Structure formats: C-alpha cells, structure tokens
Amino acid sequence: xxxxxxxxxxxxxxxxxxxxxxxxxxxxxxxxxxxxxxxxxxxxxxxxxxxxxxxxxxxxxxxxxxxxxxxxxxxxxxxxxxxxxxxxxxxxxxxxxxxxxxxxxxxxxxxxxxxxxxxxxxxxxxxxxxxxxxxxxxxxxxxxxxxxxxxxxxxxxxxxxxxxxxxxxxxxxxxxxxxxxxxxxxxxxxxxxxxxxxxxxxxxxxxxxxxxxxxxxxxxxxxxxxxxxxxxxxxxxxxxxxxxxxxxxxxxxxxxxxxxxxxxxxxxxxxxxxxxxxxxxxxxxxxxxx
Amino acid sequence: xxxxxxxxxxxxxxxxxxxxxxxxxxxxxxxxxxxxxxxxxxxxxxxxxxxxxxxxxxxxxxxxxxxxxxxxxxxxxxxxxxxxxxxxxxxxxxxxxxxxxxxxxxxxxxxxxxxxxxxxxxxxxxxxxxxxxxxxxxxxxxxxxxxxxxxxxxxxxxxxxxxxxxxxxxxxxxxxxxxxxxxxxxxxxxxxxxxxxxxxxxxxxxxxxxxxxxxxxxxxxxxxxxxxxxxxxxxx
Ligand SMILES: Nc1ncnc2c1ncn2[C@@H]1O[C@H](COP(=O)(O)OP(=O)(O)OP(=O)(O)O)[C@@H](O)[C@H]1O
Ligand SMILES: [Mg+2]
Numbered sequence: 001x002x003x004x005x006x007x008x009x010x011x012x013x014x015x016x017x018x019x020x021x022x023x024x025x026x027x028x029x030x031x032x033x034x035x036x037x038x039x040x041x042x043x044x045x046x047x048x049x050x051x052x053x054x055x056x057x058x059x060x061x062x063x064x065x066x067x068x069x070x071x072x073x074x075x076x077x078x079x080x081x082x083x084x085x086x087x088x089x090x091x092x093x094x095x096x097x098x099x100x101x102x103x104x105x106x107x108x109x110x111x112x113x114x115x116x117x118x119x120x121x122x123x124x125x126x127x128x129x130x131x132x133x134x135x136x137x138x139x140x141x142x143x144x145x146x147x148x149x150x151x152x153x154x155x156x157x158x159x160x161x162x163x164x165x166x167x168x169x170x171x172x173x174x175x176x177x178x179x180x181x182x183x184x185x186x187x188x189x190x191x192x193x194x195x196x197x198x199x200x201x202x203x204x205x206x207x208x209x210x211x212x213x214x215x216x217x218x219x220x221x222x223x224x225x226x227x228x229x230x231x232x233x234x235x236x237x238x239x240x241x242x243x244x245x246x247x248x249x250x251x252x253x254x255x256x257x258x259x260x261x262x263x264x265x266x267x268x269x270x271x272x273x274x275x276x277x278x279x280x281x282x283x284x285x286x287x288x289x290x
Numbered sequence: 291x292x293x294x295x296x297x298x299x300x301x302x303x304x305x306x307x308x309x310x311x312x313x314x315x316x317x318x319x320x321x322x323x324x325x326x327x328x329x330x331x332x333x334x335x336x337x338x339x340x341x342x343x344x345x346x347x348x349x350x351x352x353x354x355x356x357x358x359x360x361x362x363x364x365x366x367x368x369x370x371x372x373x374x375x376x377x378x379x380x381x382x383x384x385x386x387x388x389x390x391x392x393x394x395x396x397x398x399x400x401x402x403x404x405x406x407x408x409x410x411x412x413x414x415x416x417x418x419x420x421x422x423x424x425x426x427x428x429x430x431x432x433x434x435x436x437x438x439x440x441x442x443x444x445x446x447x448x449x450x451x452x453x454x455x456x457x458x459x460x461x462x463x464x465x466x467x468x469x470x471x472x473x474x475x476x477x478x479x480x481x482x483x484x485x486x487x488x489x490x491x492x493x494x495x496x497x498x499x500x501x502x503x504x505x506x507x508x509x510x511x512x513x514x515x516x517x518x519x520x521x522x523x524x525x526x
Contacts, residue, residue, distance in 0.1 A: 166399075170395060173384060177381045181381070182341075183372070185397065186395055187364050
C-alpha cells in the first residue's frame with residue numbers, strides 16, 4: 001500500500017481536476033435539465049473555448065485568467081445564438097432532432113478546428129505554469145489550485161443563479177411546466193437560449209482555468225464530455241448539487257485510480273462507477289428516488 | 291366606452307384542424323362573464339389563442355385599448371390579461387413561494403412583497419406551506435396556488451379555466467366564494483366552468499360556446515328562462 005505521502009497529493013490533485021469536471025458537468029446539467037437533451041456538442045464547444053483561450057494568449061498575449069471576461073461572455077453569446085438560430089429552428093421541438101442537431105454541430109466544430117489548427121496538440125507557456133505550492137506534504141501546481149478555486153467559485157455562482165434568482169426560477173419552471181411558464185409571461189424560447197448560453201459560458205470559464213496546465217487539440221473535448229456525462233448520471237440527471245459533488249468524486253476516483261492502476265488505466269474506475277450506478281442506483285448517488 | 295376585452299371573428303386551431311370558427315366575445319371592466327359549453331367546444335383553445343399561446347388564424351383581440359391580435363404571450367401578460375389554466379399548471383418542482391414569485395415575473399415585479407401579503411390574506415393556507423414543493427400539494431391546494439400565482443401579476447382581467455374541476459363539493463363552494471370576493475374587489479373575470487348553476491349565479495353575463503362558435507350570449511336570467519336554451523346547451 002501507498003503511504004499518505006503519495007495518497008494525499010493524489011487526493012488534492014483529484015479534487016482540483018474534479019472541480020473542473022464539475023463545472024463542465026454543471027453546464028451539461030443545465031442544458032439537460034431544461035432542454036431535456038444530452039448536448040452532444042458540449043465537448044466540441046469546450047474545445048472551441050480552449051482554442052479561443054489559446055489564440056488570445058498566442059496572438060494577443062492575453063493571460064488565460066485575464067481572458068475570462070472575454071471568453072465567458074463570448075461562449076455565452078455563442079450558446080445563445082446556437083440555440084436560438086440553429087438548434088431551436090432545426091429541431092422543430094422534437095427531442096430526437098435536437099440530439100441530431102447537436103451531434104451535427106459537434107462534427108462541424110471539430111472539423112473546422114482540424115481545418116484551421118490541424119490535428120496538432122498545442123500548449124501555452126505562462127510564467128506560472130511550473131510554479132508549485134506546498135499544501136501540507138503535497139506540492140501542487142499553481143494553475144491547478146487556481147482552477148480548483150475558480151471552478152468552485154463559478155459553480156457556486158451558477159448554483160446561486162439557478163437557485164435564487166428570477167432567471168433561475170424561470171429556468172427551473174420551464175424545465176417542468178412550459179405552458180404554465182408561458183402564462184406567466186416567461187418567454188420559453190429565451191429561457192432555452194439563456195440555458196444553452198449559460199451552459200456554454202461554464203465551458204468558457206473551464207477553458208480559461210484548464211489551459212495553463214493542459215493542452216488543446218481538435219479531439220480534446222471527447223474525453224471531457226464522457227467524464228462529464230458520467231458526472232451527470234452520478235449526480236442524478238439534472239441535479240446541480242449532485243453534479244458538483246459528482247464532479248469532485250470523479251476527479252478523486254480518476255486520480256486514485258491512476259495511482260493504483262497506473263496512468264493509462266486511471267479512467268477505468270470512472271466507468272466502473274458509471275456502470276455500477278446505472279445498474280444499482282439509476283437515480284444517481286446524490287439524486288432523490290425517481 | 292370600449293370594452294376591456296373585445297374578441298371579434300377569432301379563428302384558430304391545431305395544425306389543419308380548425309377549432310375556433312369565428313368567435314365574438316366581450317368583457318367589460320369589472321364584469322364577471324361565464325363561458326359555458328360542452329367538452330371539446332373550444333373554450334380552452336379560445337383562452338390560449340387569446341393569451342398568445344397559439345396563433346390566431348383570423349380575427350382580432352383588443353384588450354384595454356391595445357391590439358393583442360398577434361401579440362406574443364409575454365405582451366399579453368404585460369397588458370394584465372392573466373389566465374389560470376385548466377389543470378392548474380403550477381411548477382411542481384418549485385416551492386409554493388417560488389411559484390408565487392414567478393407570478394410577478396413579467397408584471398408587477400416591483401410590488402412583489404406587497405402582493406404576496408395580499409395573496410396570503412386570501413389564501414392563508416399557502417402561507418403555511420411556503421417551502422413545500424407545489425407538486426406535492428393536494429389538487430385543491432394547487433388550484434389555490436395557481437390562482438394566487440395569477441393574482442401576483444395584478445390582473446386587469448383574470449381568466450379562470452375550470453377552477454372547480456376535481457374539487458370536493460365543499461371546496462367548490464369555497465372556490466365560488468373566492469370568485470365572488472375577487473369580483474367585489476372590482477376585478478373582471480372570465481369564468482370557464484362546467485359547474486353551470488353556480489357560475490350563472492355569480493355571472494353578470496354568459497356565453498355558450500358550441501363547436502367553436504358562440505351560440506348564445508345574454509344574461510343568466512335569459513339563459514335560464516328559456517327551456518329551449520337550457521335543454522339545448524346546458525342539459526338542465
Ligand atoms: N393541443 C391540441 N392539439 C390538437 N387538438 C387539440 C389540442 N387541444 C385541444 N384540441 C382539440 O380541440 C378541440 C377543443 O378543445 P378544447 O380543449 O378547447 O375544448 P374545451 O371546450 O376546453 O373542452 P373541456 O370542457 O373538455 O375542457 C377538441 O376537439 C380537442 O380535441
Ligand atoms: Mg377546457
């Protein structure tokens with residue numbers, strides 16, 4: 001067995017990754033909870049956001065963290081416009097159409113990225129990329145700590161919006177009772193687009209926190225979306241607090257799995273959990289009984 | 291003086307199927323109007339076309355001096371034309387308080403706190419259950435919540451679509467007492483009901499809808515006074 005000198009840093013590392021997973025999964029949860037569809041374009045949209053952060057750094061020298069006020073609103077506008085102008089119009093209100101439209105969008109985005117950036121994997125250099133911070137016996141990369149704090153902060157902000165604001169109430173109302181919402185003057189199409197926009201804005205934030213310690217290539221979104229989907233299922237499909245806790249848990253499982261099973265097998269633990277949850281607790285670890 | 295709500299030659303339906311075949315109906319300020327008619331006559335369809343949920347194919351809707359014929363449902367609510375729909379349609383996953391708060395999402399938001407107090411004065415039971423999820427409430431409680439939510443928007447005209455549906459006899463009486471109370475407060479009400487007797491007791495005027503068009507309009511006395519009308523339309 002490993003002593004705590006290895007276990008503890010691995011745990012902390014897992015939590016830092018998990019917070020970013022949670023943020024990505026929260027965006028997916030928001031879109032799933034309101035539009036009742038799995039957004040297949042979620043991973044591709046994350047990839048687009050990562051390239052945006054990359055370009056802002058390489059072309060204009062803008063630090064990834066300082067890019068937040070650009071990338072987050074940018075992704076929001078992209079999401080709002082995608083939902084309002086493409087997904088909503090092309091799907092004619094049929095869920096299975098929406099699924100195909102988001103799948104199509106992801107293919108378009110990934111191929112556009114291949115066209116412009118080739119399939120090369122790219123990273124950025126910042127002054128703090130290699131800076132580490134001591135937490136007890138663990139030396140943790142500074143960008144990972146920033147990602148952890150930032151992702152939790154944004155997640156908290158999202159939970160607050162959904163739970164405590166009129167927009168959040170309207171979002172939850174539309175998710176379950178469209179007709180009633182319309183009769184209160186709640187513009188359902190606008191709420192759909194806001195949900196999609198906010199969901200993608202979460203990805204914008206995640207991208208800014210990820211890139212200093214990560215990389216981008218046209219396929220980078222795929223791995224994240226699988227993990228995020230697991231988190232959503234784990235959290236109980238559509239539960240925001242569940243997605244947050246689920247994200248942290250998955251991060252830890254992946255990290256400890258990597259420790260015990262080796263880097264390449266680390267993700268096996270995630271999918272073991274995924275299948276076990278689907279088999280034995282389909283309402284999710286944190287979800288209420290359906 | 292022009293009517294508060296004036297519907298002229300309204301047509302509408304679903305897909306290819308025409309349901310409303312030229313409906314004329316008016317409600318004056320402060321008036322309580324009963325809209326009667328058998329199942330499938332098109333009463334709920336009329337409400338929803340008037341409220342902008344479904345498009346009008348032809349005809350006009352004027353409300354409070356505004357042309358709402360092709361208006362978005364948000365504009366309808368903004369104008370103060372509020373519908374409490376058939377089947378309540380409360381937000382089941384939101385608390386009682388959140389349901390009421392969303393009643394003032396589009397209109398009268400700045401007077402939310404004051405209007406909450408007014409609704410609690412009318413429905414003290416809602417105040418005891420602020421944190422309960424609406425979906426876990428009884429049918430009668432949900433109906434009160436739906437009406438309370440509608441009142442949060444400070445309606446100029448309140449459309450009540452079958453408010454007594456599924457209520458026990460005691461609660462039905464309570465419901466009509468409430469409608470009377472709203473009417474005495476000067477609120478205009480368009481009341482869609484299967485409960486013909488009690489509706490005609492409190493209505494100033496009544497319409498009978500049949501097969502997507504108005505077949506009778508007049509006072510409750512006229513309607514009840516004619517054996518022919520009673521037999522043909524009310525089954526009394
Ligand atoms: N969403 C819909 N799609 C298609 N047809 C509909 C829809 N809603 C209602 N209809 C049809 O329109 C007609 C009128 O229905 P509507 O609900 O307006 O009647 P109603 O007078 O309110 O009846 P009830 O007293 O039973 O509530 C019916 O034939 C109904 O089947
Ligand atoms: Mg009806």
